[in-house]
Amino acid sequence: MKSLLSLPRRAAAKIVGLAISLLVRFLTAVRADWRGIEPVNRQRVYFANHVSNADMPMIWSCLPPNLRRDVRPVAAADYWLKNKLRAFVGPEVFNCVLVDRRPEARDSDHDPMQNILDALDDGSSLIIFPEGNRNMTEDPLLPFKAGLFNMGKARPDVDLVPTWVSNVTEIMPKGEVIPLPLICTVTFGEPIHVDDGEEKDAFLRRAENALVSLAPKDDRL
Amino acid sequence: MTSTDSEILGLFIGVCGLLIVLTLVGEVLGMRADDDNPVVETFKTRVRSWWVIVTLFTLALIAGKVGLLVLTAFASFAALREFMTLTNKRRADHLSLALGFFVVLPLQYIFIGFGWQALFTVFIPVYVFLLLPIVSALRGNSDRYLIRVAETQWALMISVFCVSHVPALLTLEFDSYPADRSVLLIAFLIMVVQFGDLLDFFFGRRIGKTKIIPGISAKTWEGMACGVVSASIIGGLLAWLTPFGVFGAMAMAALASTVGMFGNLVISAIKNDRGIKDWSHLIPGQGGFVDQLDSVIFAAPIFYHVTYLVWM
Numbered sequence: 001m002k003s004l005l006s007l008p009r010r011a012a013a014k015i016v017g018l019a020i021s022l023l024v025r026f027l028t029a030v031r032a033d034w035r036g037i038e039p040v041n042r043q044r045v046y047f048a049n050h051v052s053n054a055d056m057p058m059i060w061s062c063l064p065p066n067l068r069r070d071v072r073p074v075a076a077a078d079y080w081l082k083n084k085l086r087a088f089v090g091p092e093v094f095n096c097v098l099v100d101r102r103p104e105a106r107d108s109d110h111d112p113m114q115n116i117l118d119a120l121d122d123g124s125s126l127i128i129f130p131e132g133n134r135n136m137t138e139d140p141l142l143p144f145k146a147g148l149f150n151m152g153k154a155r156p157d158v159d160l161v162p163t164w165v166s167n168v169t170e171i172m173p174k175g176e177v178i179p180l181p182l183i184c185t186v187t188f189g190e191p192i193h194v195d196d197g198e199e200k201d202a203f204l205r206r207a208e209n210a211l212v213s214l215a216p217k218d219d220r221l
Numbered sequence: 222m223t224s225t226d227s228e229i230l231g232l233f234i235g236v237c238g239l240l241i242v243l244t245l246v247g248e249v250l251g252m253r254a255d256d257d258n259p260v261v262e263t264f265k266t267r268v269r270s271w272w273v274i275v276t277l278f279t280l281a282l283i284a285g286k287v288g289l290l291v292l293t294a295f296a297s298f299a300a301l302r303e304f305m306t307l308t309n310k311r312r313a314d315h316l317s318l319a320l321g322f323f324v325v326l327p328l329q330y331i332f333i334g335f336g337w338q339a340l341f342t343v344f345i346p347v348y349v350f351l352l353l354p355i356v357s358a359l360r361g362n363s364d365r366y367l368i369r370v371a372e373t374q375w376a377l378m379i380s381v382f383c384v385s386h387v388p389a390l391l392t393l394e395f396d397s398y399p400a401d402r403s404v405l406l407i408a409f410l411i412m413v414v415q416f417g418d419l420l421d422f423f424f425g426r427r428i429g430k431t432k433i434i435p436g437i438s439a440k441t442w443e444g445m446a447c448g449v450v451s452a453s454i455i456g457g458l459l460a461w462l463t464p465f466g467v468f469g470a471m472a473m474a475a476l477a478s479t480v481g482m483f484g485n486l487v488i489s490a491i492k493n494d495r496g497i498k499d500w501s502h503l504i505p506g507q508g509g510f511v512d513q514l515d516s517v518i519f520a521a522p523i524f525y526h527v528t529y530l531v532w533m
Contacts (some may be wrong), residue, residue, distance in 0.1 A: 031502050066241060173312045178319040181298070183306040184499055217496070220309045221365050 015093040020093065021061040021068075024054075028184040029173060032062040032213050035214065036190030037161060043125055044191065046071070047148055048163040049141055049211060050129035052172055054179075055165050059127055060094060062186050072097050072119050097126065113150055120155050127163075130139065130207070136174065140212050144204040151192035159191035160207065165193040166212035187214040225401050227282060228462070232408055233279045240275065243268045258390040266506030274406045274504075274513075278411070280405050286334065289407065294330040298379035299510040300518075301326060303500040308372035313360035317353045325349050329385050334520055336392040338344025345382040350374055379518055380511070386521035387411070393528060405462040406528075409470070410477055413456045414520050417478035418485070421448025424428075424515035445482050452478035464532060476527065477520040 024030060032039065048059055063071060077098040080090030090096045097119045099112035112146050113219050128151075131142040164187045168215050172179045174175060192210050247265040254261045261452045305318060305510040325345065332341035354370040390410065425444025433440050456474020460467040488511060492498065499508025505514050 029299075030500065115271065143375060161325055167306065173315055176312075178315075178317050178323070180305070180315065180318050181302050181322055220307075220495075221368060 012027055013088070016089065017093045019047060020057055024057050024061040027179060027181050028054075028058065028167075029181075030058050030062045030186060033185055035160070035187055037188055038068060039188075041070065042122070042159060043123060043127060043157075044153060044159045044161045045120075045126045045148070045208065046163040046188070047128050047130050047211065048159045048165055049135065050133070051135050051165075052168045053111075053134075054168055054172060055129070058165055058168065065127070070123070071095075071125040071127060074099060074116060074119075074129075076101050077171050078102060080210060082126070094185045095171040097124075098221075099165060101132070110143065110205060113147065113154075116147070116151060117154055120151070126151075127189055140215060143206055144208055146200060146204070148207055149194060149200045149203050152192075156193060160193060161191045162189040162207070162211040162214055164189070164211060166216055185216065187216075189214045215217070223401065223467045225399075225405060227410065229279060229282050230403060232412075232462075236275050236412075240268065240272055243271075243397050243452070249448045251476060263506055270504050278450060282408060285387070286391055289404065290330050290334050290390065293384055293388045294326065296510055296514065297330075297381045300500075301324050301376060301505060302381065303503075303509045303511050304376035305373075306501075307495045307497070308376055309365055309368050310373070311362050311364060311369060313362035314357050314369055314373065316360065317356040317373065320353065320356065321349075321373065321381075323378060325353075325382050329381050332390070333385055333389050333392065338389075341385065341389060341457060345377055349377060351411065354376075359372025383518040383522050384514065387517065389521075389525055390528070391524075393533065395464040395533060402462075402464075406448055406464075409456070409459050409462040409525050410475075410520065411517060413460060413474040413479045414450045414477050414516050416455050417448045417452030417474075417481065418516050420451040421445055421482060422469075424448060424451075434490070435485060437493045438486050440486060440489075445479075448482065449475050449478045469532070471505070473524065473527070475523045478516075480523045481520040485515045487519070488515040 010178065026161040037044075046059060048055060056075065058209060060068060060071065060073065071217055073096050074095050075090055075094070075096040075098060077100040080096060080098055081084050091098060097115055099115055101112075116126065116128075128148065130144040131141065132145045132147075135142050148160065151158070165184065166187070167182055167184045171182050171184060230386040244265075247261065247268050248442070250261045251258075270345070277292060284509030301322060305321070310318065315354040319530060329344060332344060341471065354375060357370055357373075358366070383509045387407055387410070390406050393403060393406070394400055411449070421440070423444075425441045426449035430445040431440075431442045433442055451533060453471045453475040459466050459474075460470035463470050463474055468501050485500065492500070500511040501509030504513055513520070
């Protein structure tokens with residue numbers, strides 16, 4: 001697929017990608033806090049909390065360029081194929097792995113998990129949001145969907161890295177138009193793996209806890 | 222090249238000489254110490270940051286008014302961002318915070334650019350002080366309302382109002398002091414305050430005994446006294462930059478340095494309250510813009526007004 005894209009289109013994708021990462025870094029001064037792992041190029045699945053559409057570009061922008069080249073966000077096909085601009089930005093700039101969340105719209109041979117496993121077998125790292133949807137509640141996290149467990153079980157060598165994105169709700173609360181240029185931190189925690197014989201629910205609770213424990217303590221009122 | 226430009230270059234060369242010495246000291250210490258001694262590494266990162274700050278600042282001074290306004294407006298933006306990240310806010314404050322970043326900040330620097338003193342000295346303390354809380358109140362959430370609006374006002378006063386009094390010095394006109402020399406007055410203020418801080422740190426380490434606020438700041442009375450005296454001597458040596466004369470320059474330097482050091486204590490108290498060590502990570506080795514600027518932030522408005530009241 002990628003080799004079929006014409007050269008100018010690929011160049012445009014590179015430039016747009018650079019522009020997005022600079023804009024995100026200017027607006028949010030986003031900082032990566034590598035607390036549990038080093039920023040080295042190993043195959044990883046970064047699983048993150050999801051409160052706004054800015055989460056994915058934020059994580060993507062604060063990865064060092066050599067890691068960013070090999071990372072593919074897993075994203076919803078219904079969102080990223082909605083119009084031509086999104087179809088350019090999602091699949092070509094961010095190199096997203098598109099999965100369809102709506103069972104009724106899927107082709108009979110389309111298995112979302114297979115797309116994801118194919119991307120892992122190509123050697124790509126992934127960014128996923130295991131809550132499935134944006135979290136609009138007061139709780140820090142929604143219960144995780146099974147996808148993370150299935151990935152961890154099918155490809156046990158891959159590091160599953162909890163990734164906490166802070167402050168995004170304050171930068172752009174739902175329904176507001178102007179983003180505030182506040183400082184945002186992306187914290188990468190210690191990787192986890194699915195243990196032998198670990199049940200799905202037990203693993204998902206463990207993954208949720210690993211992620212929530214990265215949230216910075218807030219002393220404000 | 223005007224005489225002001227050559228004096229700026231002269232200052233730049235002098236400060237560069239000092240930085241070269243500090244860089245060499247860092248290299249020698251680095252060779253003598255173990256490979257990754259954290260103290261030496263911090264020292265070297267700090268000296269490197271100083272090179273960047275001195276170069277940017279000199280370029281801005283040479284570029285004159287517009288250069289200085291752009292540089293200080295950017296410093297305000299960075300400081301405001303650090304401050305606002307830590308304040309209490311609700312969704313109801315979103316619009317007033319956005320106005321703070323994208324309307325209040327640029328307007329303050331535009332007023333200074335045009336030299337409208339009657340406006341830029343009251344815009345944030347009066348107009349913004351009264352009008353922004355209205356915007357927050359109209360959104361109808363009174364949870365912790367006073368804390369929210371008070372912290373927003375503090376953020377704007379510290380990061381925008383105070384910082385903007387550095388370029389505001391350009392608007393002062395003295396008899397027998399050519400208008401284009403007022404950039405040198407800015408160089409004077411920054412240098413006496415920063416060197417005073419540096420020497421306070423140095424003497425505090427050597428002979429400091431009595432902590433001023435134990436548990437909040439490492440500053441000592443002994444270090445502070447030495448720092449202020451040193452700043453005053455440096456001010457006397459740099460008196461040729463100012464319209465104050467030697468003794469006037471020494472007094473102004475001592476005043477700015479004293480206010481700046483107590484300002485540093487205020488900022489430390491805020492950091493302590495919010496449980497942070499630095500305001501951000503944006504200046505390598507030094508923390509954030511507020512950490513770097515704290516003493517200048519407090520010194521600038523006082524320096525501006527005393528200059529206005531006494532020397533004009």
